[in-house]
Amino acid sequence: MSRIEGAFTYNTSAQITAVGSYLPEKVLSNADLEKMVETTDEWIVQRTGISERRIAADKEFTSDLCFAAVRNMAEEYQVELGDVDYIIVATTTPDTFFPQMAARVQAEFGIAHCGAVDVQAACAGFAAALQLAGGLIATGMHRKILVIGAEALSKITDYTDRTTCILFGDGAGAVLVEAGSPEEAPSWLSSIALTDGAEGHHLYRSSLAPNIGDMALEQNGFIVQNGRAVYRWAISRVPEGIRQFMKQAGITAEDVDWLVPHNPNMRILEAVCERTGIPLEKTVSTLAYTGNTSAASIPIALHQAVRDGRIRSGQLLMLYGFGGGLSQAGLLLRWAL
Ligand SMILES: CC(C)(COP(=O)(O)OP(=O)(O)OC[C@H]1O[C@@H](n2cnc3c(N)ncnc32)[C@H](O)[C@@H]1OP(=O)(O)O)[C@@H](O)C(=O)NCCC(=O)NCCS
Structure with missing residues (x-):
């Protein structure tokens, strides 16, 4: 490889x-x-x-x-x-x-x-x-x-x-x-981590402190979000992050065999694909039957696509998580299973 x-x-x-x-x-x-x-x-x-x-x-x-x-x-x-x-x-x-x-x-x-x-x-x-x-x-x-x-x-x-x-x-x-052994072609190729902590108050669940900075938190123990603000962030900063990641890794959208993103909402995934040039058909989504499962969404989608034969050995995968924080984490893998 x-x-x-x-x-x-x-x-x-x-x-x-x-x-x-x-x-x-x-x-x-x-x-x-x-x-x-x-x-x-x-x-x-x-x-x-x-x-x-x-x-x-x-x-x-x-x-x-x-x-x-x-x-x-x-x-x-x-x-x-x-x-x-x-x-x-x-x-x-x-x-x-x-x-x-x-x-x-x-x-x-x-x-x-x-x-x-x-x-x-x-x-x-x-x-x-x-x-x-x-x-x-x-x-x-x-x-x-x-x-x-x-x-x-x-x-x-x-x-x-x-x-x-x-x-x-x-x-x-x-x-x-x-x-693995050093002779094998590497699977872990590149990674990126980005955080917009100043935007964190748009999506939270309160715990010990009554506020984030100057902002009072609702302390009901539930997920609280400003849906529109999170949406705006996701369709602007996430595509920016992915484009930065591809540039840093020296690849283009055509090189990506599968994007396995966090699955928050189909409209967000459509916008991310449109703005990064990665086709929606190359994106693994389980949204229709799982909804947003936060930290579980990438491995659930990954398993689904490996099991049904879409993801195969040798393909280039981009795993890309984003959300609360507001944070992003991406990993580029040469699938070796
Ligand atoms: C939550 C979300 C789906 C709401 O969609 P939206 O188009 O932004 O909707 P808005 O909040 O602007 O509300 C539009 C209207 O629909 C209404 N509405 C909200 N939820 C509704 C629902 N479940 N059913 C029917 N109407 C609803 C609103 O009350 C509003 O009515 P109004 O215009 O009379 O005030 C969208 O903002 C979103 O996906 N945000 C990102 C959330 C997310 O993915 N979070 C996790 C990130 S990891």
Whole structure:
């Protein structure tokens, strides 16, 4: 496999060797939402592209979604988990702030010697966690890292707020990132991380502090967003970020076989594609049946496209997360599975 000129900000042998996912059984359709708030299926589909989303059961939490995604991955790829040496879980909806979800995963699978951390970067979380995994492998400190994106967003969604509750769903995805041999063609090609922290108050869930800077927060425990502001940011700063990333990596839109982006809303994805030159047909979206699953959306989409044969070994993939923060995290991979 030839290297892409100038593409390498990474020097790591990391590669994804297995992928899995899990969606909870319960379906929340647009018709169900019509009975809960003043909305219509037509309005939701037209504004978001979402028809239904999966919702965790009352006693099902993010840790359960993590376990199910890892089990799915281990069964599908027949992988051994006993020698995993690090676990990273990207989530904004941990069952408990501590113990962290990664420690729950370690206990569930009886992994003997491993580090365990949660990463909190909202919808950019999974791509950020993969960047960290690539870095840990590059240092030689770790060789087999389990990276999970999981969310039970229904637990923090206000089902009386019609502009927000139509968007979100639950789910989880997991990948195994392993050190390859130096002779193999590199899989991790390039990465980018961008943050507009001054815009963070447009999308938040309050915690300990009553405000961000001078701005008082609604402290209802739910996702709060200024939909229009987030939308404007997503269709301007995200395409800018992707264009910057392609330039930095020395590639053009034509080189990208698949864009696997965070899936917030179809209109946002259409605008991102139009403004970056990456065709919508080369974009993996599960929005219609998952809604926005934040940190879980990239691994769920990745697993779907690998399973149905769209993503194949040797293709160039751009994984691109963006959202709360407001942050962006991108990774360019030569798919090696
Ligand atoms: C939330 C979002 C779909 C709303 O779409 P929009 O076109 O911006 O809608 P607006 O907020 O301008 O509202 C337009 C009208 O529709 C109404 N409306 C809002 N939600 C509605 C719903 N579910 N059903 C019917 N009408 C609705 C509004 O009340 C408003 O009515 P008005 O004109 O009488 O005041 C859109 O702003 C969006 O996608 N934002 C990004 C959110 C996001 O993706 N967040 C996560 C990022 S990771």
